[in-house]
Amino acid sequence: MSAAVGQVRVRFAPSPTGYLHVGGARTALFNWLFARHHGGTFILRIEDTDADRSKPELTSAILESLEWLGLTWDEGPFLQSQRLERYREVAAQLEQRGYAYPCFCTAEELQAKRTQAEAERRPAKYDGTCRRLPESERQQRRSENKPFAIRFRAPEAGVTTFHDLVFGDISYDHRELEDFVLLRSDGNPTYHVGVVVDDLDMRITHVIRGADHLSNTPKQILMYQALGAPVPAFAHLPLILGPDRQRLSKRHGAIAVSAYRDLGILPEALRNFLALLGWTPPGQQEIVSLDEMIRMFDLQSVSRSNAVFDPEKLAWMNAEYLRRLPRERLVPLVEEELRSAGVLGASSALDRDYIARAAVLLQSRARTLKDFSGAGRAFFSDDFAYDPEAIKRFWKEPGLAELLEALRQRLAHAEPFDAVQTERQLRALAEERGVKAALLINATRVALTGQAVAPGLFDVMAVLGRERVLERLRRAAEHLAAVNV
RNA sequence: GGCGCUAUCGUCUAGGGGUUAGGACGUGAGAUUCUCAAUCUCAAAACCCGGGUUCGAUUCCCGGUAGCGCUACCA
Numbered sequence: 001m002s003a004a005v006g007q008v009r010v011r012f013a014p015s016p017t018g019y020l021h022v023g024g025a026r027t028a029l030f031n032w033l034f035a036r037h038h039g040g041t042f043i044l045r046i047e048d049t050d051a052d053r054s055k056p057e058l059t060s061a062i063l064e065s066l067e068w069l070g071l072t073w074d075e076g077p078f079l080q081s082q083r084l085e086r087y088r089e090v091a092a093q094l095e096q097r098g099y100a101y102p103c104f105c106t107a108e109e110l111q112a113k114r115t116q117a118e119a120e121r122r123p124a125k126y127d128g129t130c131r132r133l134p135e136s137e138r139q140q141r142r143s144e145n146k147p148f149a150i151r152f153r154a155p156e157a158g159v160t161t162f163h164d165l166v167f168g169d170i171s172y173d174h175r176e177l178e179d180f181v182l183l184r185s186d187g188n189p190t191y192h193v194g195v196v197v198d199d200l201d202m203r204i205t206h207v208i209r210g211a212d213h214l215s216n217t218p219k220q221i222l223m224y225q226a227l228g229a230p231v232p233a234f235a236h237l238p239l240i241l242g243p244d245r246q247r248l249s250k251r252h253g254a255i256a257v258s259a260y261r262d263l264g265i266l267p268e269a270l271r272n273f274l275a276l277l278g279w280t281p282p283g284q285q286e287i288v289s290l291d292e293m294i295r296m297f298d299l300q301s302v303s304r305s306n307a308v309f310d311p312e313k314l315a316w317m318n319a320e321y322l323r324r325l326p327r328e329r330l331v332p333l334v335e336e337e338l339r340s341a342g343v344l345g346a347s348s349a350l351d352r353d354y355i356a357r358a359a360v361l362l363q364s365r366a367r368t369l370k371d372f373s374g375a376g377r378a379f380f381s382d383d384f385a386y387d388p389e390a391i392k393r394f395w396k397e398p399g400l401a402e403l404l405e406a407l408r409q410r411l412a413h414a415e416p417f418d419a420v421q422t423e424r425q426l427r428a429l430a431e432e433r434g435v436k437a438a439l440l441i442n443a444t445r446v447a448l449t450g451q452a453v454a455p456g457l458f459d460v461m462a463v464l465g466r467e468r469v470l471e472r473l474r475r476a477a478e479h480l481a482a483v484n485v
Numbered sequence: 486g487g488c489g490c491u492a493u494c495g496u497c498u499a500g501g502g503g504u505u506a507g508g509a510c511g512u513g514a515g516a517u518u519c520u521c522a523a524u525c526u527c528a529a530a531a532c533c534c535g536g537g538u539u540c541g542a543u544u545c546c547c548g549g550u551a552g553c554g555c556u557a558c559c560a
Contacts, residue, residue: 015560050559107558114557123487124556149558167490176488176556184558191560215489215555238491238553245552273497276509280498284508303491303498306553310496313510323523365522375521394520441519453521 008040009205012066012073013195015047016058019256020065022309023210023240023248026274030237031208032071033275033297043202044076049194051081065257069267070290078202080194087189090197090227091150091182099226100182102148103130104141125178126151150183152192152223160218165206165235165299172218180219192216196223204232208299211236211306235299238278239306248309260314264337264368266325269318277307287320319367327360334359334372341373343380350380357463361455378449379463382471386479390452394442401480403433403440404447408473417466419458426458447476 012028014020020028035042044066048054063077080087094100103126105113110126117124131153133141141148154177161171182193189197199207214236224231242252254260260270272288275281280303281288281296288296325333335355338344358379362372378384386395410425411417426444430437441457448460448469461469 013560017560047560053559103558105558110558118486121486125487151558170489172489178556181558186558188558190558194560210554211490212554213560216560236490241553243496247553276497278497284499286497286509305491307498308496310510313497316510319522367522390520438519445520451520455521457519 007205008035008038009043009203010035010040010208011043011045011076011199011202011204012071013045013047013198013209014062015050015053016055016062017050017053019058019258020062021248021255022257022260022270022274023255024062025065025069025071025257025270026240026277027208027210027237028066028071029069029271029274030279030297030299030302033293034206034208034299035074036294037297040205041074042071043078043204044073045078045198045202046076046080047191047194048079048081049084049087049189049191051188054081061258065261068261069257069271075202078198080189080198083198084188086201087193087197088183088187091189091193094152094182094223094226095150097226098153100150100152101131101133102138102142103151103179103181104133104146104148105130106147123176126180128179131179147185149181149185151179152182152219152226154179154219154222160221162217162221162231162234164214164217165233166238166302167211167214167236167304170214170217172215174218177219177222192219192223196220196227199232200224200227200229206233206235208235208237211238235302238303240277241306241308243308243310245306245308252309254311264370265314265318266321266333266369269321270314272321273314273317277309278303287317315367322366322368323364325363327356330359330363331356333369337369337373338380341370343373343377354463355380361459361463365453365455375451375453378451382468384450386446386450386476387452390446390450393452394446395480397435397439397443400443401477403429403435404443404473404477404480406433407440407444408470408477411461411466411473412470414466417462417469419456419462422461422469423458444473448472 010031012024012031014024014028032042034040044063046059046062048059059077059079066073091100095102113127114124130148130151155174158174159171160174161169163169180192181190183189198204217234217236221231240248242248244252246252248255254263257270261267268290271290272286272293275288275293276286279297280301281292282301322330331352335344338355344350358376359372362376362379366372366376373380407426407429410429411422414421414425426440427437430440442452445454445457445460446452448454448457448464454460464472
């Protein structure tokens with residue numbers, strides 16, 4: 001790739017009217033991958049021209065989510081709200097050159113026209129009242145300080161055709177176009193001005209965005225042409241849908257990137273999963289490292305049909321990543337999870353080495369980080385409850401209290417207190433009493449972890465250590481004796 | 486309604502004029518076992534419909550249908 005010519009410049013341009021959702025994250029990811037693949041530049045721009053709906057705190061939340069996903073930007077973030085003068089300047093320029101005109105219609109008038117058009121089952125495009133205003137009339141109304149918007153003078157005939165890198169050739173008849181607003185009557189630009197002017201000023205070479213912008217593209221191309229500017233390449237991405245095949249929205253539950261972080265999802269897992277929504281790497285491998293993704297990413301292999309977001313597959317992928325996590329990354333993540341879940345207090349006596357051993361033991365069956373503080377709670381705190389289901393399943397045998405007490409006494413002298421020795425002692429006891437080892441093992445598991453499901457019992461004992469094991473056996477025997485009468 | 490786009494297992498997708506239509510998640514069965522997960526084996530599961538082109542279409546073309554998008558002084 002030659003660096004001098006065609007240096008790739010792409011951007012991600014969210015609007016701070018909500019949190020970064022998975023669809024936006026996927027768009028950001030594809031832009032980022034494209035930039036990295038081509039050794040280009042990834043620019044972040046905040047489209048906050050809608051003063052009413054934009055919230056500054058959402059901007060920082062979006063940045064945070066992008067950083068969490070590892071999608072770092074090379075330039076920006078640029079705020080459109082700080083470039084308003086520039087947009088007005090361009091709008092004025094378009095007006096001077098006859099590509100735009102002032103429109104004095106009020107919101108009420110426009111609404112009335114639209115309603116009537118719908119009633120008559122006509123397309124509800126702007127009727128062009130102010131487009132046909134004589135120049136003198138325009139001067140007159142302006143001098144009266146009547147509020148006005150600036151509209152683009154769309155061509156009345158012809159077709160705009162462009163080549164989309166994902167969708168192929170797209171044609172759009174100009175008769176479908178209306179004279180869309182460039183500048184609102186309060187002087188603020190609309191979306192179309194913001195994108196075109198910024199993409200131009202920022203020398204964007206490839207506009208990679210959601211397919212919901214496909215129909216907007218002809219309008220923007222017309223603006224580039226009116227400005228006598230080169231048109232960038234376009235690549236539209238299929239949309240991400242909910243399980244009901246509707247466009248993803250709050251109704252679908254977790255859609256914000258931050259929600260997945262809170263659910264205990266790893267950023268690399270979410271990133272990998274998102275990459276597979278609409279893009280397939282060559283070969284049949286689905287777990288793809290970042291480096292491989294960058295190397296293999298290609299807009300031409302992006303799908304054209306919308307994709308349903310499948311949380312089940314994400315969960316599977318997260319488990320895959322969790323299992324592969326090296327200890328030095330796993331342990332801090334687990335500690336953080338335990339702390340935020342309140343399992344580990346500030347004054348916890350647990351040392352790092354212990355936490356590490358417990359985390360590694362739990363690692364192979366964890367689906368999310370939440371599992372460490374949830375199902376794994378008993379490894380990090382003495383304050384855990386016996387799961388009613390576990391009791392029902394493994395504590396139904398009579399005489400268990402006495403059996404656990406006997407086990408406690410045997411284990412008190414097991415030396416060393418490791419998986420091999422504890423297993424030997426437990427099996428010996430089971431044989432001595434003529435009960436199946438499984439019965440004792442399962443009952444003990446509930447005693448030690450409160451759960452019906454846990455790692456291998458003897459590994460659990462080895463990690464917990466003699467002191468905790470004996471104490472918990474005592475507690476369980478007590479509990480059973482009290483309940484079973 | 487108008488315009489645009491899309492259409493392969495439940496889901497994500499590969500493929501492509503002649504294939505046993507491939508993989509992954511999920512689902513079912515089995516192996517293993519100390520519970521569960523993991524792992525291994527096996528199984529069920531798809532080319533939207535109708536025309537056309539062709540010796541032959543799931544693949545190419547047209548139409549229909551369905552879904553999604555746009556249709557704002559939102560982005």
